[in-house]
Amino acid sequence: MKRIGYMLVVIAVLTGGLIWMSFAPAHADGAAAPVFDVKMPAGYRDWKLISVAHEEGNLNDLRAVLGNDIAIKAYREGRLPFPDGAIIARLAWKYVPSEENNKVFGREQSFVAGDATNVQFMVKDSRKYAATGGWGFAQFNDGKPVDAANLSGCFACHVPLKGRDFLFTRYAP
Amino acid sequence: MKRIGYMLVVIAVLTGGLIWMSFAPAHADGAAAPVFDVKMPAGYRDWKLISVAHEEGNLNDLRAVLGNDIAIKAYREGRLPFPDGAIIARLAWKYVPSEENNKVFGREQSFVAGDATNVQFMVKDSRKYAATGGWGFAQFNDGKPVDAANLSGCFACHVPLKGRDFLFTRYAP
Numbered sequence: 179m180k181r182i183g184y185m186l187v188v189i190a191v192l193t194g195g196l197i198w199m200s201f202a203p204a205h206a207d208g209a210a211a212p213v214f215d216v217k218m219p220a221g222y223r224d225w226k227l228i229s230v231a232h233e234e235g236n237l238n239d240l241r242a243v244l245g246n247d248i249a250i251k252a253y254r255e256g257r258l259p260f261p262d263g264a265i266i267a268r269l270a271w272k273y274v275p276s277e278e279n280n281k282v283f284g285r286e287q288s289f290v291a292g293d294a295t296n297v298q299f300m301v302k303d304s305r306k307y308a309a310t311g312g313w314g315f316a317q318f319n320d321g322k323p324v325d326a327a328n329l330s331g332c333f334a335c336h337v338p339l340k341g342r343d344f345l346f347t348r349y350a351p
Numbered sequence: 352m353k354r355i356g357y358m359l360v361v362i363a364v365l366t367g368g369l370i371w372m373s374f375a376p377a378h379a380d381g382a383a384a385p386v387f388d389v390k391m392p393a394g395y396r397d398w399k400l401i402s403v404a405h406e407e408g409n410l411n412d413l414r415a416v417l418g419n420d421i422a423i424k425a426y427r428e429g430r431l432p433f434p435d436g437a438i439i440a441r442l443a444w445k446y447v448p449s450e451e452n453n454k455v456f457g458r459e460q461s462f463v464a465g466d467a468t469n470v471q472f473m474v475k476d477s478r479k480y481a482a483t484g485g486w487g488f489a490q491f492n493d494g495k496p497v498d499a500a501n502l503s504g505c506f507a508c509h510v511p512l513k514g515r516d517f518l519f520t521r522y523a524p
Contacts (some may be wrong), residue, residue: 223399230403230413230444235460240403242415242523271403271523279519282511287408291523338455346452350415350444350464 212309212333213326216301216316219246222267226250229350232273232289239270240291243347249302253349259312260343264302268347270295296324300345311336311344385482385506386499389474389489392419395440399423402523405446405462412443413464416520422475426522432485433516437475441520443468469497473518484509484517 225244233239245253249264272292279288296319304312315332317324336344398417406412418426422437445465452461469492477485488505490497509517 225399226397227400227415227417227442229464230415231449231464232405232413232446232462233460234462235456235458237460240405242400242403244400269400269523273405276404278512282508282519283408285408287406287410289405289407290521291402291404294524335455338451346455348463350442351467 212307212315212330214307214314214316214329216299216314216323218297218316218318218321218323219265219267219299219301222246222265222297222299223269225267227350228253228266229347231347233270237270237295238273239295240273240289241268241270243268258343259304260302260345262302262304262312266300266345266347268298270297311340313344385480385488385503387480387487387489387502389472389487389496391470391489391491391494391496392438392440392472392474395419395438395470395472396442398440400523401426401439402520404520406443410443410468411446412468413446413462414441414443416441431516432477433475433518435475435477435485439473439518439520441471443470484513486517 222244225246228243228245228250231241231243233241244267246263246265246267248261249266251257252260252264271294273289274292275286276288276290279290280286296317298318299316301307301314301316302312303314307314310333313333313336315329317329333344336346339346342348395417398419401416401418401423404414404416406414417440419436419438419440421434422439424430425433425437444467446462447465448459449461449463452463453459469490471491472487472489474480474487474489475485476487480487483506486506486509488502490502506517509519512519515521
């Protein structure tokens with residue numbers, strides 16, 4: 179009886195594990211991969227400016243970070259964590275030397291925004307995206323959303339910024 | 352009598368010249384220096400983004416160019432010349448490497464906006480500023496306007512951009 183009881187426990191554990199695995203998305207580090215469903219927010223190109231940056235290396239872009247009204251208000255008030263409904267938009271363009279500007283300045287010094295590369299969004303919904311600090315992530319290339327698999331690494335890079343509610347960008351005065 | 356007549360003409364010319372000179376502001380190239388009276392426009396930090404840029408050299412800044420609604424509409428519609436009432440704001444910040452970003456990326460690649468340097472404006476009023484392409488120029492350091500003498504060279508740099516209504520910045524998509 180003892181042996182049968184033990185077998186039943188083993189079967190129950192294995193079955194339970196299989197059932198759990200069938201519901202949990204596969205992920206390299208064993209954690210459930212976040213599935214975001216962030217749509218492109220209407221009118222984001224009209225949002226207010228948070229700050230600007232330049233990334234060298236493979237990205238080699240100039241970028242502007244914009245926020246909807248909820249995000250801008252939180253930034254300006256120094257409110258942490260950001261309230262639900264806050265959306266951050268990161269626009270980026272190729273980093274291009276401006277020959278026409280340099281001609282006027284008489285030296286090679288001017289770099290401007292070339293073609294757009296992609297647009298990324300962070301959307302705050304503390305319940306829906308609880309597993310990723312309350313932020314949902316999205317990227318659009320030429321207006322088309324990238325596959326969810328490509329977003330599974332987003333949050334990991336933001337974790338070191340936990341003290342600032344996972345946001346890289348500081349508000350530019 | 353001929354001699355007296357000649358002397359009178361000389362005196363008249365000299366006097367006229369002196370009268371003209373007393374009204375014309377002194378300027379290195381002999382032209383009248385523009386006197387702008389551009390006030391800092393309220394709420395410009397909330398304006399929509401036109402584009403971003405990086406200037407190396409002495410400026411060494413990251414910059415964002417914003418526009419009021421009239422300017423943004425004209426940019427998006429490709430309207431030239433810009434209508435009266437258009438205002439362009441150029442914000443700039445020190446070009447600063449971001450140690451905290453680089454730590455996450457694992458390489459030196461990230462440059463962000465540091466302290467603000469100054470803010471410049473171009474205000475379109477085709478009658479008031481007719482001598483300078485219809486644009487009035489202003490610069491504010493720490494919120495204080497710079498002397499008019501420091502603005503006398505502004506327009507000369509913009510002249511090569513006449514075909515784009517004297518604006519360096521193109522709209523970033």
